[in-house]
Amino acid sequence: METRLTALKLLCEVFLHQKFANKLLNQLKQSQKFSDPDIAFIFKLVYGTIQYKIYLEYVVNKIIDPQKTDKEVQILLWMSLYQIKFLNTPIYSVTFEGVEVVKKINKQLAGFVNVKIKALADSKLWEVNIKNKQNTLALENGFPFWLYQHFKADFGQEIAEKLVLSANQPTLISFRLNLNKISQQDFLAEFQVAHKIEVSKIAKNAYLAASSIFTSRAFVDKLIYIQDETSILAVELLNPQPNTKVLDLCCAPGGKLSYLAQLVGPKTIVTGNEIDVKKQNLIEQNLNACQITNVKLSFLDGRQVKGNFDYIMLDAPCSGWGVFKRKPEIKLKKFTHEAMQSLYQTQAELLSHAFGLLNDNGKLLYATCTINKAENQNLITSFLKKEPTASLLSEEQYFGFESNNNGFYLALISKKL
Structure with a gap:
C-alpha cells in the first residue's frame, strides 16, 4: 500500500502543482525509503499514469462526475x-490497494472507490x-489532439502518427564516457557484455544500456555521464578545437559544457x-564528476554576454516537445499564444546575439530539444535571410522514433569572411 500511496502523492504533485516527475522520483530514490524493486514499481506507475493520463481520464469520466469527485480520488x-x-x-489487488490508499485521504470514500475500481475492470x-x-x-495513446494536429501541420500525417505511437515507448539509458577516466576500448571490454551495451549509431562517444547500468561500477565510479545521444551529437558536430575560444551560451545543467571542455583539452578555457x-551548484557538480577544470562560468542573460569566440554552442530554451519519453508531463501543458510568441522572440534574439559574438570562420551550433518548425527550421531560415555572412553547414531534425533518441533539432552555422 505504501508504494501506491507514494505514487499517488507524486502524481498529485505533478497534476495539481505542475511539478516534474523525474525530479520528484530522483529525490525519492535518494531518500532510500524504498527497496530497488519498490522504486522501480513507483517509477513505472507514476510515468505510466502521466503518459496515458488523457486516455485514463476519458475512461474514468464514463463512470464518475468529474465536477463532483475529489481530484485526488x-x-x-x-x-x-x-x-x-x-x-x-x-x-482484486488493485481494488484492495486502492481502498486502503483512499482511507488515508478520506475513509468515507472507501466504498465509492471500491465500486468504481471494480467497474473499471469492464474492458x-x-x-x-x-x-x-x-x-x-x-x-488511445494519451496524446493531446491539439499537439498531434500541430505536428501534422508541420511534418505531415505519417510523422505525426509515428510521434504519437512512439511517445510512450520505453527507452534505453543514453550516456557518454568520461574519457578522462576510461578509454572506449577498456570500457567496452569490461562492461559491454555484462550490461548488453549498444554503441550509438549517430554519435561517436554515445552508448545505450538498460537501467542496470546505474548499479554498475561504471556509474558508481563516474566512468560515464548520463546524457541524450542527440545532445552528445550536438557537441561532436560543433567539434571545437584546442587553443580556440569556446562558449556554451546556455550551459545548464552542464552536460554539453563538460564534453566541450573535454574535447578541447585541459589547456583551453571554455x-x-x-x-x-x-543552477551553479548543479553545473559545478557535473563538471567535477567529469574531472573538468578548464571552464570559466558566468551568470548572465545570454543576450548580455560579450566577447569573441571561435565556437559557440546555443542550446536554446524551447517548448520541450521532443522529450516526452523522459518528461511525459510536457505534452499535457498547452502554452498560450503569447507565451509561444515570447519564446520565439527570445530564441531569435539569442541566435542573433550569439552569431554577433562569432569570429570570422567561426561555427555556431543551434540546438533545441523540440519538434516545432517555428522554433527550429523556420527560425533558422529567417535568420539566414537576415545574415548574409551566415552559412548553414548542416541541419537535422530527430523525432525520437528513429531509434532510442528523443526529439532534437541541430543546425550548424558558420560565419563567412
Whole structure:
C-alpha cells in the first residue's frame, strides 16, 4: 500500500502543482525509503499514469462526475485503471490497494472507490468511441489532439502518427564516457557484455544500456555521464578545437559544457554561461564528476554576454516537445499564444546575439530539444535571410522514433569572411 500511496502523492504533485516527475522520483530514490524493486514499481506507475493520463481520464469520466469527485480520488482511479489495463494487475489487488490508499485521504470514500475500481475492470469501458474519429489514435495513446494536429501541420500525417505511437515507448539509458577516466576500448571490454551495451549509431562517444547500468561500477565510479545521444551529437558536430575560444551560451545543467571542455583539452578555457545563478551548484557538480577544470562560468542573460569566440554552442530554451519519453508531463501543458510568441522572440534574439559574438570562420551550433518548425527550421531560415555572412553547414531534425533518441533539432552555422 505504501508504494501506491507514494505514487499517488507524486502524481498529485505533478497534476495539481505542475511539478516534474523525474525530479520528484530522483529525490525519492535518494531518500532510500524504498527497496530497488519498490522504486522501480513507483517509477513505472507514476510515468505510466502521466503518459496515458488523457486516455485514463476519458475512461474514468464514463463512470464518475468529474465536477463532483475529489481530484485526488480521480487521480487514484486513473492510476488504478493504468494498473488494470496496462500492467495486467489482478482486479482484486488493485481494488484492495486502492481502498486502503483512499482511507488515508478520506475513509468515507472507501466504498465509492471500491465500486468504481471494480467497474473499471469492464474492458468495454476501455473502448474509444468519439465523434471526431481523427482524434481516436491520439486519445488511445494519451496524446493531446491539439499537439498531434500541430505536428501534422508541420511534418505531415505519417510523422505525426509515428510521434504519437512512439511517445510512450520505453527507452534505453543514453550516456557518454568520461574519457578522462576510461578509454572506449577498456570500457567496452569490461562492461559491454555484462550490461548488453549498444554503441550509438549517430554519435561517436554515445552508448545505450538498460537501467542496470546505474548499479554498475561504471556509474558508481563516474566512468560515464548520463546524457541524450542527440545532445552528445550536438557537441561532436560543433567539434571545437584546442587553443580556440569556446562558449556554451546556455550551459545548464552542464552536460554539453563538460564534453566541450573535454574535447578541447585541459589547456583551453571554455566559457560557460547560464542565466540562472541557482543552477551553479548543479553545473559545478557535473563538471567535477567529469574531472573538468578548464571552464570559466558566468551568470548572465545570454543576450548580455560579450566577447569573441571561435565556437559557440546555443542550446536554446524551447517548448520541450521532443522529450516526452523522459518528461511525459510536457505534452499535457498547452502554452498560450503569447507565451509561444515570447519564446520565439527570445530564441531569435539569442541566435542573433550569439552569431554577433562569432569570429570570422567561426561555427555556431543551434540546438533545441523540440519538434516545432517555428522554433527550429523556420527560425533558422529567417535568420539566414537576415545574415548574409551566415552559412548553414548542416541541419537535422530527430523525432525520437528513429531509434532510442528523443526529439532534437541541430543546425550548424558558420560565419563567412
